[in-house]
Amino acid sequence: QDTDPVQYEIFRTLFADADRCLFLIGDPKQAIYSFRGADVFAYMDAARHIPERFTLGTNYRSEPALIHAVNTIFETRPDPFVYPEIAFEGVIPPEHSESQPLSLDGRPLPPLVIWFVPSDAAGTNTAAKNRKTSARMAKSAAKPLIRRAVGAEISHLLSFGTAGRVLVGGSPLRAGDLAVLLRSNREASEMKETLAGLGIPAVLYSTASVFDSREALQTERLLRAIATPHDERLLRAALVTDLLGYTSDDLMGMTADAVDGEQGLPDLGHYARLWSDQGFIRMFRQCMLDQGIRTRLVAFPDGERRLTNILHLAEILHQETVDRQLGMVELLRWLVEQRNPDTRTAAEQQLRLESDDDAVQLVTIHKSKGLQYPVVFCPFLWESSNDSRKDQALLFHDATDAGRLTLDLGAASAERQAHEALAARETLAENVRLLYVALTRAQKHCTMVWGCFNQADTAALAYLFHHRGSSTSLQLVDETSGSFQPLGDAAVWEQLHDIEARASGSITLRQLPSAPAPRTSLPETADESLSARSFQGSIERHWRVSSFSAITSRKPPSGEWPDRDETVGTVRPTDDILDVEGEKEAVADIFRFPQGARPGTLLHDILEHLEFTSPDRDPRATATLVSGKLSDYGFEPHWRDTLCNMLTRLVRVPLAGAGTTFTLAQIPMADRLNELEFFLPLERLNPDRLHQAFASCPGTPPRSWAAWLERLGMLDFTPVHGFLRGFIDLVFSYQNRFYLVDWKSNHLGHRLDDYSPNALAETMVREYYLLQYHLYVVALDRYLAARLPGYCYEDHFGGVHYIFLRGLPPDSGPPCGVFHDRPAKTLIASLASTLLGKEVPEPLFP
Known part of the structure; x- marks a missing residue:
């Protein structure tokens, strides 16, 4: 469905x-x-x-009497779900089921209670005092009244449960046995405030984003003050957040430039230095510790919720910092974008659940589907079904066009009215289904609310309880409104009483309770003497998910090779680079392009989204892509032409294939896989076994193989067992062969000669890139063998291209910037056997 x-x-x-x-x-x-x-x-x-x-006709969830009550509600009409195709068939409890209803002092409580809210219950609707009139209570007055009644009832139930008087399933009722089902996150938040005021613990299951929370705003203010420590305005804004806890009175007596005897503003500058030197998460944790943020937040009534949000935000910001190598300014810009729903680019970051130990569950109906709760309250099941506006687009199924889904952006007047009626009919049907889902979540008891509320004349309950016409009418929603609008409190009560009578005691009709709620005192947990268990097991300390970077993280010094590559996170100035005679300005420009992890991530992002035919066929599209990515990563726009020139060279550079050459411009997007992630199972791998696998099967190019084996023998890493994880930048298909590409943004020098075949061969050995691509080829080989019928390594694998983006030649330039290899099948088989710890089965190498 x-x-x-x-x-x-x-x-x-x-x-x-x-x-x-x-x-x-x-x-x-x-x-x-x-x-x-x-x-x-x-x-x-x-x-x-x-x-x-x-049809499954047996309900194993709910008490027999509650099943009968729900059946009665949906049997008030022959077509309760509006459309004849969705028939209602009453369900039955299982045979010989043992009933354990919610009970008070040994007496069963009614399984389903309908609270009726009189029109004058709030004391603000004078016209409603005559109960035979059709006066309506405003929603703004009804909802607070109902929230207080629900809170009071929950408070009484919990008090009786603590005293052992209210039992559910034979055990005293606890807060965790109750749920309140709401239509929206806002209703859930308001209900939580009501319960918090009564001392009742509640947990909110919300689909809202953590970026919409109060803590996201306060985190932004704190980070702004840390990143700009000399801005007194930003500092004061951060100090009065709940995170740091200063009041306006505290700030009145503080000055930025304190002299003897004066109290100065706190200095957050050292956090900026810590952020810069050791990263965001180290700084944020230290700040939380120094400023007592955790202790301060949990002191609030909703402190657990606030602390959960702060820790969640810290984790998200840390991950974004690591993934995109963002500095202070870039991370703050990203946070601001995520807090704005119109510019939010991150995947939805749903609010995490704070501890739900013995707390009332506050859940939206959509979220509750598939779940069950012993006791359920459904206070607001009276949403209007006719909420379309004249300027609003309508989405509906057109009965005159075989039920086709149709979007009306503004049709002629007569059509518009018909379309509004169809859309409203579908909304009413969905509201009935939401009502059904809500009522069927309860296992022992359910309380729902109804009354003469304003704008509730087209609600699902109005249709089920008070409309007696046919559901096939296209004007069903207007007819429902016409049936309910003339009814006053007395008439509505009488019709509800008829339903109560048909339910054979399973439905009880009551006036909305008005007794004030006592503040709940939950039982204190008895002090227990705790002792730590003695661990008797063993821990496999070598089992982990590793990677090429982890294996080579302790690579030895480069010896005779100059270390020209940047380390992660550093950016070396290149303004003093001189133009090289005989080379165009564009080449020098790409040499000047910033170095480091963030520029590398930018280039990878551009290449992942670049249509390789665009630089030649549609340079405007390429320029638009590059400009957007430069802005996303915080680079100056003047780099656009430099990167566009580099991309043009990239798609034109000749690549070696099977007896031929080709260019990336010949590869359509449909024949590409970008950022192919893999997890390769690893048996116990250590440096000796890795070296032996390479030494037993000489590879290419032979002129550097001896140097490679010597370099590999110097590699040291902790033995690993588990999985090897990696991301292959690009896999593409050309003439029925598959090729592996890795983009390299390394700065090897300021001349094209620095990217010559000999220079690249040295770089591939020095940086262990030979190891990297051999591991990647093993992973790709397994991937293709599992997915390509009749796969054969020699027939279907074309080879490896490591493309050094700064060293690509002009159209008539010397060959440089590309390293190519096609490892021998025997070497890949030897490596696969070493990694897997067994002989590689067919059809991996047919």
């Missing part, structure tokens, strides 16, 4: 043959995810073409 038409069409095509069997399992009554693309009409279309159906 949560599929869309495209997904269903895929399955219908795959299983179209009569000899193929396809089981479709779903419950259309629980199709509630239209906001993210699910389409219950796809289910209805599928159901029309399925010859056999089987």
Whole structure:
């Protein structure tokens, strides 16, 4: 029921043959995810073409009386779910089921309670005093009233549970046994505030983003003050956040330039130095420790929520710093972008759950699907089904066009009215399904709320309880409103009383409780004498997920080779580079391009999104891509032409193939895999075994093989067992052969000669890139063998190209900037055997 038409069409095509069997399992009554693309009409279309159906008619979740109550509510109409294709069939409890209802002092409590809210319950609606009128209570008045009633009821239940008077399943009721189901995150947050005021612990299961939280704003203010320590305005803004805890009175007596006897503003400058020297996360943890942020936050009523958000934000910022090598300014810019929903680029960072130990669960109905709770409150199941505006686009299924999904951006007046009616009908149907999901989450008891609320005349409860017309009318929502609008409190109460009578005691109708709630005192946890268990097991200390970088992290000094490569995170000035005679200005420009991890990440990002045919065929598209990426990574726009020139050279440089040459400009996007991630299983690997695998099978080029074996013999790393993880920059196919590409932004020198074949061969040995690509070839070989029918290494693998982006030649220039190799099959087999710890099975090397 949560599929869309495209997904269903895929399955219908795959299983179209009569000899193929396809089981479709779903419950259309629980199709509630239209906001993210699910389409219950796809289910209805599928159901029309399925010859056999089987129904699960037994409910194993809920008490028998509660099952009967829910059946009664949805049997008030012959077509409760609006569309005839979604029929309601009442379920039954399992035979010989043992009933353990929610009980008070040994007496069962009603399984389903409907609280009725009179129109004058808030004391602000004078017209409602005559209960035969159709006066309505405003939602703004009703919701606080209902929240207080729910809070009071939960408080009473928990007090009785603490005293052992209220039992659920034979055990005293605890806070963790209760759930309040809401329509939105905002309703959940407001309910949590109400419960917090009564001393009731509650945990909010929210789909909101952590970037929308108060803590994200305060973290931004703190980081701004740290990054700009001499700006008094930013410093004062950070000090009055809840993180640092200063008040306006505290700041009144502080000055930036304190003299003898005066109290100065705190100095955060040392955190900027720590950030610069040791990274963001070291700085942030030290700041939390020094400033007592953890202790300060947990002192708030919602302190656990606040601390969870801060720790979550710190983790996200640290990960972004590592992944993109961002400095202070770039990280702050990124945080500002994420806090703005219009510029947010990160994947949705959902609020993490704070500790849910023995706390009332606050959950949106969408989030609750598939879950269950002993006691459930559903206070706000009366959302309007007719909320479209004249200027709002309408999405609906057009009954006159075979139910096709249609978007109305502004049709003619008569059509618009018909489309609004269709869209409202679909909204009403989904509201009924949301009601069904909410009521069926309860195991023992459920409390719901209804009354003459303003703008609730088209709600699902209005349709189920008070509309007696046909559901097939295209004007169903307006007719529902017409049935409910004339009713006053007395008439609504009478119709609810009829439903109560049909439920045979499983539904109880009550007035909204108005008794004040006592502040809840939860039982204190008894002090326990704790002792640590003695660990008797063994820990495999060599098992881990490793990588090429980890294996070579302790590589020896370079010896006679000059170390021209930058280390991660450093940027060396290049303004003093002189133009080289005979080379164009563009070449010198690319030599001047900043060095380090962040520039390298930028170039990789550009190449991942570059259409290789663009630099020649559509230079404007290439320029747009480069400009956008420069801005994203905080580089000056004047580098655009330099990088565009480099990309033009890149796609034109000749690459060696199987008996031929070709260029990247011949490779379409459809024949590429960018950033191919792999996990290669590793048996116990150590330097000696690695060296032996290479020594037993000489490779190419032979002129550097002896030097390579000598260099490899100097490598030292801790033995590793587990997985080798890596990312292959690019895999592409050309003439039915597959090639591996690695982009290198290393600065080897200021002349093209520094990127000559001999120079690159030395670099490949010195930096252990020969080891890197041999490991990558083993991984790619396994990938192709698992996915390509009839795969053969010699026939299908074309080779390796390491492309040094700063050293690419002009069209008529000397060969430079590209290292190519195609390892022998025997060497790759030897390496695979070493890595896997066994003989490599067919068809890895057929």
